[in-house]
Amino acid sequence: xxxxxxxxxxxxxxxxxxxxxxxxxxxGHNTVSWYQQALGQGPQFxxxxxxxxxxxxxxxxxxxxxxxxxNYSSELNVNALELDDSALYLCASSSYNSPLHFGNGxxxxxT
Amino acid sequence: GIQVEQSPPDLxxxxxxxSTLRCNFSDSVNNLQxxxxxxxxxxxNLFYIPxxxxxxxxLSATTVATExxxxxxxxxxxxxxxxxxxxxxxxxxxxxxxxxxxxxxxxSVSS
Numbered sequence: 653x654x655x656x657x658x659x660x661x662x663x664x665x666x667x668x669x670x671x672x673x674x675x676x677x678x679x680g681h682n683t684v685s686w687y688q689q690a691l692g693q694g695p696q697f698x699x700x701x702x703x704x705x706x707x708x709x710x711x712x713x714x715x716x717x718x719x720x721x722x723n724y725s726s727e728l729n730v731n732a733l734e735l736d737d738s739a740l741y742l743c744a745s746s747s748y749n750s751p752l753h754f755g756n757g758x759x760x761x762x763t
Numbered sequence: 764g765i766q767v768e769q770s771p772p773d774l775x776x777x778x779x780x781x782s783t784l785r786c787n788f789s790d791s792v793n794n795l796q797x798x799x800x801x802x803x804x805x806x807x808n809l810f811y812i813p814x815x816x817x818x819x820x821x822l823s824a825t826t827v828a829t830e831x832x833x834x835x836x837x838x839x840x841x842x843x844x845x846x847x848x849x850x851x852x853x854x855x856x857x858x859x860x861x862x863x864x865x866x867x868x869x870x871s872v873s874s
Contacts, residue, residue, distance in 0.1 A: 702858075
C-alpha cells in the first residue's frame with residue numbers, strides 16, 4: 653500500500669511569485685484535503701477535493717486554489733505569495749468514513 | 764465554530780515515565796483523532812476514537828463524548844515519543860473530512 657506522497661519537500665519563493673505543490677493520495681483513497689501549518693500552530697484546513705471538484709473550503713482567500721486529477725492526485729496553487737504564506741503545507745487523503753492519512757508535507761519559505 | 768483546547772502545552776519527561784495528554788472540545792462530535800507529529804513534520808494518525816477506549820502498545824486513548832474530552836495516555840515513554848501531539852475533530856460547517864486541530868502538546872522525552 654502506497655502512502656501519501658508530497659513534492660517538493662522544501663521550497664523557497666519570493667513575495668509575489670506563484671507556487672504549485674503536488675500530492676499523490678494513498679491507494680484506494682478518493683478524497684484529498686490540504687492544510688496549512690504555521691510554525692507553532694496546529695494545521696488549518698484549506699480545502700478538500702472529491703471527484704475532481706472542490707467541495708469544502710476553509711477561511712483562505714481565492715489566491716489559494718487547487719486541482720484534483722482522475723487518478724485522485726492533487727495540486728495546491730498559491731498566487732501572489734505573501735510572507736505569511738510561509739508554512740508547512742500538508743496533504744491528506746481518505747475514503748468514506750476513514751481517518752485522514754497525511755503526507756510528509758512541503759515546507760514553503762517566502763522571502 | 765467548535766473550539767479544541769489541549770493541555771498541557773508542553774511536557775518534559777524522563778524516559779520511562781508515564782503521561783496523560785488532554786483534549787477538550789466545545790461541542791458534540793462524531794469522531795476524534797489523535798496525531799503525532801515527529802520532528803520532521805510527519806503527522807501520524809494514532810487513534811480514530813469517537814468514544815470509548817482504544818489501546819495500541821504503550822499508547823491508549825479514551826474519549827468521553829458526553830463530557831466533551833479525550834485523553835491520550837503514554838506509558839513507559841521513550842525518546843522516540845518526542846514531538847507534538849494533536850487532537851482533531853470534524854468541522855461540522857464543512858463537507859467531508861475537514862478537521863479542526865488543537866494547538867498541540869509538545870512532548871520532550873530525555874534519556
